[in-house]
Amino acid sequence: xxxxxxxxxxxxxxxxxxxxxxxxxVANAQKPxxxxxxxxxxxxxxxxxxxxxxxxxxxxxxxxxxxxxxxxILANEPASVYLNHIAHLLIPKDLAIERVTWKFQxxxxxxxxxxxxxxxxxxxxxxxxxxxxxxxxLAAILAHELTHVMRRHTYQHNRSNRKKFLxxxxxxxxxxxxxxGAVGAVIMVVTTVAPFIMVATMYxxxxxxxxxxxxxxxxxxxxxxxxxxxxxxxMKLLDKDIEGENIRLFxxxxxxxxxxxxxxxxxxxxxxxKVTPQMALNRERAAYFRNxxxxxxxxxxxxxxxxxxxxxxxxxQRLVDFHPDSENLxxxxxxxxxxxxxxxxxxxxxxTNSAKKDAAKKREKRTxxxxxxxxxxxxxxxxxxxxxQQKAEELYLRALAAxxxxxxxxxxxxxxxxKLSRANDALTQYQKYLELSPSAPDRERxxxxxxxLRRS
Amino acid sequence: xxxxxxxxxxxxIVFAVTMLLVGVTSQxxxxxxxxxxxxxxxxxxxxxxxLPAKVNVVRDSMKGPEGMAAESDExxxxxxxxxAEVLSKQKNxxxxxxxxxxxxxxxQKYDLADFQTKFDALLPTIAxxxxxxxxxxxxxxxxxxxxNLSKSADAIVFIRGExxxxxxxKTAFRMLVGGTPAYLKLQIGMVDTxxxxxxxxxxTMLVGDPTTAMDxxxxxxxxxxxxxxxxxxx
Numbered sequence: 191x192x193x194x195x196x197x198x199x200x201x202x203x204x205x206x207x208x209x210x211x212x213x214x215x216v217a218n219a220q221k222p223x224x225x226x227x228x229x230x231x232x233x234x235x236x237x238x239x240x241x242x243x244x245x246x247x248x249x250x251x252x253x254x255x256x257x258x259x260x261x262x263i264l265a266n267e268p269a270s271v272y273l274n275h276i277a278h279l280l281i282p283k284d285l286a287i288e289r290v291t292w293k294f295q296x297x298x299x300x301x302x303x304x305x306x307x308x309x310x311x312x313x314x315x316x317x318x319x320x321x322x323x324x325x326x327x328l329a330a331i332l333a334h335e336l337t338h339v340m341r342r343h344t345y346q347h348n349r350s351n352r353k354k355f356l357x358x359x360x361x362x363x364x365x366x367x368x369x370x371g372a373v374g375a376v377i378m379v380v381t382t383v384a385p386f387i388m389v390a391t392m393y394x395x396x397x398x399x400x401x402x403x404x405x406x407x408x409x410x411x412x413x414x415x416x417x418x419x420x421x422x423x424x425m426k427l428l429d430k431d432i433e434g435e436n437i438r439l440f441x442x443x444x445x446x447x448x449x450x451x452x453x454x455x456x457x458x459x460x461x462x463x464k465v466t467p468q469m470a471l472n473r474e475r476a477a478y479f480r481n482x483x484x485x486x487x488x489x490x491x492x493x494x495x496x497x498x499x500x501x502x503x504x505x506x507q508r509l510v511d512f513h514p515d516s517e518n519l520x521x522x523x524x525x526x527x528x529x530x531x532x533x534x535x536x537x538x539x540x541x542t543n544s545a546k547k548d549a550a551k552k553r554e555k556r557t558x559x560x561x562x563x564x565x566x567x568x569x570x571x572x573x574x575x576x577x578x579q580q581k582a583e584e585l586y587l588r589a590l591a592a593x594x595x596x597x598x599x600x601x602x603x604x605x606x607x608x609k610l611s612r613a614n615d616a617l618t619q620y621q622k623y624l625e626l627s628p629s630a631p632d633r634e635r636x637x638x639x640x641x642x643l644r645r646s
Numbered sequence: 647x648x649x650x651x652x653x654x655x656x657x658x659i660v661f662a663v664t665m666l667l668v669g670v671t672s673q674x675x676x677x678x679x680x681x682x683x684x685x686x687x688x689x690x691x692x693x694x695x696x697l698p699a700k701v702n703v704v705r706d707s708m709k710g711p712e713g714m715a716a717e718s719d720e721x722x723x724x725x726x727x728x729x730a731e732v733l734s735k736q737k738n739x740x741x742x743x744x745x746x747x748x749x750x751x752x753x754q755k756y757d758l759a760d761f762q763t764k765f766d767a768l769l770p771t772i773a774x775x776x777x778x779x780x781x782x783x784x785x786x787x788x789x790x791x792x793x794n795l796s797k798s799a800d801a802i803v804f805i806r807g808e809x810x811x812x813x814x815x816k817t818a819f820r821m822l823v824g825g826t827p828a829y830l831k832l833q834i835g836m837v838d839t840x841x842x843x844x845x846x847x848x849x850t851m852l853v854g855d856p857t858t859a860m861d862x863x864x865x866x867x868x869x870x871x872x873x874x875x876x877x878x879x880x
Contacts, residue, residue, distance in 0.1 A: 245712065252715035260698075261759030265752045298759065355710030359819060366823045495760055496767060554770050557784065631753065635791035638840075 232282060232406060237342045239289065243308075246348050247289055250307040257297065257313070264296040264316060269485045273314065276325060277332050279414045290339060294332070296485060300493040300501065302428060306335035308344040316489035317498075319482055320505045321427055326472045329414065330421035333407035341406065343399045350395050354388045361385065389441060396443040404450060405457050415468040418458055425451045432501045434536045434546045479512045490521045497558045499529040500536070515592045520599045523585035526578045527606050530562050531571035534578075582606055597626035601636065608639065617643045678848035678873045679779035683838075689845065691836065692877040693740045694733065695799045697762060699726045701807035703830070703856050708815045717811075717857050724860065725805055725832065732867045738878035742796045757792055764789075765804045769833060772847055784844040786837055793839075801836040801845055809856035830856035830863065834870065846874060 239247075257263055273294035281292070290310035297303075302318040312335045314328070322328050338344065365381030368374040404421065411418045429436075429447040438446070445453075471477075479486075486509055493502040502525035509518040539545060556564070565571030583606055589599040604619035620640050624633060683689040699722040704711040733739040764786055772784055795802065809830035812820065820827065829851060836846040850870040852862045 249713040249715050252713075252719075256715065256719070260762070261752075261755035298756065352709035356708055359708050359823075363819065363823050492760070495764065554774055557768065557771055559785075631757070631794065632789075632792045634794070635788050638788065638791065 232337070232410070233285065233287060233340045234342045234346075237345065240349075242349065242352065243345045246345060247309055250309040250311065250344075253307060254293070254309070254311050262298050264298050264485065264488065266296065266485055266488075268481065269296050269319070270294065272481050273328075273332070276329050277312070277336065280329060280333050280336055280410045280416075282413070285340075287340060298488070298492060300489055300496055300498050304331050304335055306338040306344075308339060308342065310339055312336065312339070316485055316492060317501070320486040320489045322424060322478070323427070324420065324473050324475050324478045325481075326411070326416040326420035326469070327424045327427070328478070329411055329416040329472070330407060330418075330424050333410040333414075333416075334403045334421075336410065337403040337406040338399070341399075341402060343403065347396060347399060351392055354392055358385045358388050361388075393441045393443050397445045400444050401450075401453065404454055408454065408457060412461065415466055416472050417465060417469040418461060420473065422451055422454050422458070425454065431541060432504050432536075433498055434541055434549055437546050437550060438543050476512065479509075483509065483513065487517065487521060490525065494524060494528050499525065499532055500534060503529055503534050515588075517589070517592075517596050519585050519589035519592060520596055520602065523582045523589060523599070524602055526585065527582035527602060529574075529578045531565035531568075531575040531578075533570070533574050579606060579610065597623050597630075600626065601632075604636070604639070608643065613643050613646060677776060678846065678870060679776050680873055681779060681782050681838075681843060681845040683782070683843070684845050684875065685780070687875065689800070689838065690875065690877055691737075691739055691800045691845065693742050693796070693799050694801045694803050694836070695742050695744055695795050695839070696726050696730060696803040696805070697744070697758065698722065699805035699807065700762070701725055701805070701809070701830075701832070703807075703809040703811055705813060706810050706816050706828075707813040708819060711810075714811065714857075721809075721857060722805075722807075725807060725863070728860070728864055728867055729803065729805065729834070732864060732871060733874075736868055737871060737874055737876045739874075742799050744795075754794075757794075761786070761790070761793060762804070765835065765837075766806070768844075769806065769835070772835065772844065773833065773849075776847055776849070779844055779847045782843060784847075786842040786844070788840075788842055790837060790839060790842040795839055799839045802839055804835040804837065805832065806834075807832040811855050811857055827853050828855050829853050830859070832866075832870070 273296065274292075277292065277294045287310075290308075293311045295311070295313055296319055297313045297315045299315040300317040301315060302321050304312070304314040304318055306312045312332065314331060314335075318331065319328070322331070361381045361384040365378055368377040368381070408418045408421055411421065425447050429451075436447075444450075486505060490502050490506055490509075493499070493505065503522070506518065506522040506525040510522050512518075540549070552561075566575060583603070586599045586603045586606065589595060590603075600619045600623035604616045604623060607613075607616035607619060617640060620636050620643070624630065624636055624640075627633075630636070681689070684691070701722040702718045703714050703721060705714050706712075730741040734741065768784060768786060772779065775783075778784065790802065793802070807830060810826065810828055812828045816825075817828075819825070831849065831851045833849045834847070835844055837843065838845050848870040850866040852859060852866045854862050856863075
């Protein structure tokens with residue numbers, strides 16, 4: 191008996207030492223040594239490449255190639271030039287960073303997002319490019335991502351995670367061989383809880399790096415004469431949650447948008463009041479829209495393809511407001527037609543966290559067509575459908591009456607009439623589309639629809 | 647001491663039994679579901695076009711997962727080749743080239759990328775209730791015709807996969823403590839080239855190093871397509 195108790199005691203002592211020498215230093219490492227407001231230098235010059243970092247770098251280069259190969263990069267020369275121009279205004283002059291080659295590209299993805307790879311590749315999705323209002327807001331996004339690269343955040347995060355994973359594995363090994371009895375039970379409890387603490391610190395560290403990127407981003411914006419408060423405007427735009435998809439989870443790798451707005455406002459303080467003439471120019475909305483209009487249009491198709499119909503309506507309306515009597519009318523018509531029985535905006539009730547979670551679960555269970563059928567069976571759904579189809583028809587007709595009408599508006603009207611069971615009208619519109627676009631890539635599909643309408 | 651020995655013995659037995667079960671039964675697990683049109687032989691898949699597979703594998707080490715982008719790309723190509731080989735040998739299904747020309751044209755590249763994305767969006771719904779493929783519930787719409795594939799193709803094949811390779815350290819750790827083994831899980835969908843309906847869905851899983859277990863992959867694919875009627879028989 192004594193032997194067992196003594197052995198258990200030894201195990202407990204050894205376990206405690208392991209716990210204090212591994213878990214606590216790692217947890218303590220999360221506490222920022224100095225407040226972020228002390229603003230570290232723009233580049234992490236103390237950073238030295240190790241073998242692990244070179245592996246991460248290699249993976250980043252491969253990811254660049256994969257994005258290009260898979261058709262996810264938008265081949266739009268003016269947009270790339272524009273992104274490069276803004277980024278190079280933000281990057282400190284004559285700055286050379288080891289193993290970083292700057293590259294700025296638009297990703298064909300309707301979800302608003304941006305990310306940086308440690309090799310210097312920075313990607314902004316077409317969804318985010320379409321959402322922001324002016325060049326300064328785009329500069330805010332780029333400044334944030336540039337900080338991730340310049341401060342070597344990806345490498346630091348990877349190094350930190352590796353230590354934590356190792357600790358978690360050691361913990362589970364200890365837990366698996368815990369002796370029976372009270373001491374064993376204590377060890378079991380601690381080893382079960384430890385991974386959760388580790389995961390929490392991983393996310394905590396990630397949030398700390400995001401905060402640093404936000405604050406350093408503000409400094410970069412001021413240096414480049416971009417109004418820094420536009421970073422807060424970006425956060426507000428992201429907070430809009432048009433699709434009801436910003437779900438609060440237990441673990442988050444970014445600080446909440448509310449928190450970001452709060453600390454950014456605090457950091458900015460009086461500096462937000464100093465506006466130079468250049469800053470005022472960089473806030474101009476029309477200049478930004480002129481540069482990004484083609485990107486925004488291509489993003490509308492992507493939004494519709496991926497069932498982000500509310501975003502499509504919202505973004506197309508912004509385009510029409512900027513440039514009415516143009517192709518933009520066609521895009522707004524498409525957005526309304528595909529919105530179908532959905533309301534253009536989510537209600538407050540639909541925007542609660544629990545409602546968003548339920549909606550996410552439902553999205554996984556049913557297809558978009560099934561969702562549409564379900565909504566059409568409700569009075570609200572029927573009303574929305576009627577309103578959206580009417581609006582779409584009116585917009586298609588306006589698009590066709592505008593200068594240089596695009597043939598696609600005939601195709602849109604064809605689809606609309608087909609759904610409204612106006613077979614003859616649909617047939618006429620489809621035929622007009624094919625007459626005007628004899629080499630359309632969807633020619634075969636439309637021809638099949640014509641054949642099917644004739645048969646019916 | 648007796649207690650500890652007993653615990654150790656029990657753990658050893660449980661571990662041995664688990665390993666035996668894994669060895670005997672879990673070399674590959676698969677499920678397959680056919681559209682009623684295939685089952686009733688209204689539609690026969692004779693020629694297919696395989697879209698670029700998206701298979702991602704990671705190296706699981708004691709210090710966490712590490713990316714294997716180059717190996718994943720190589721494996722994706724090998725999986726495509728194995729599927730073409732299995733379908734040709736077992737089911738007399740011919741694989742047609744993806745596109746004869748304009749492969750570099752941006753619009754072609756975008757159409758393909760968008761269609762792959764569309765499949766990715768539909769996949770969780772299919773996986774949630776795979777048996778509904780048998781009811782003909784899932785479709786990708788007639789936009790499939792925009793891909794402008796060969797007119798003689800009957801179906802488009804989508805391949806998604808994920809896998810894990812263990813480092814030697816992690817393998818030893820797994821033997822002592824437990825945890826998931828190295829594996830490769832594939833989800834394969836066949837879509838009608840004209841209507842966009844999902845004609846077949848199959849998922850297979852093999853236990854073993856995904857980058858080297860090619861023979862096991864072939865066997866697992868053979869089982870995965872077992873229910874698909876042979877093109878020669880009709």
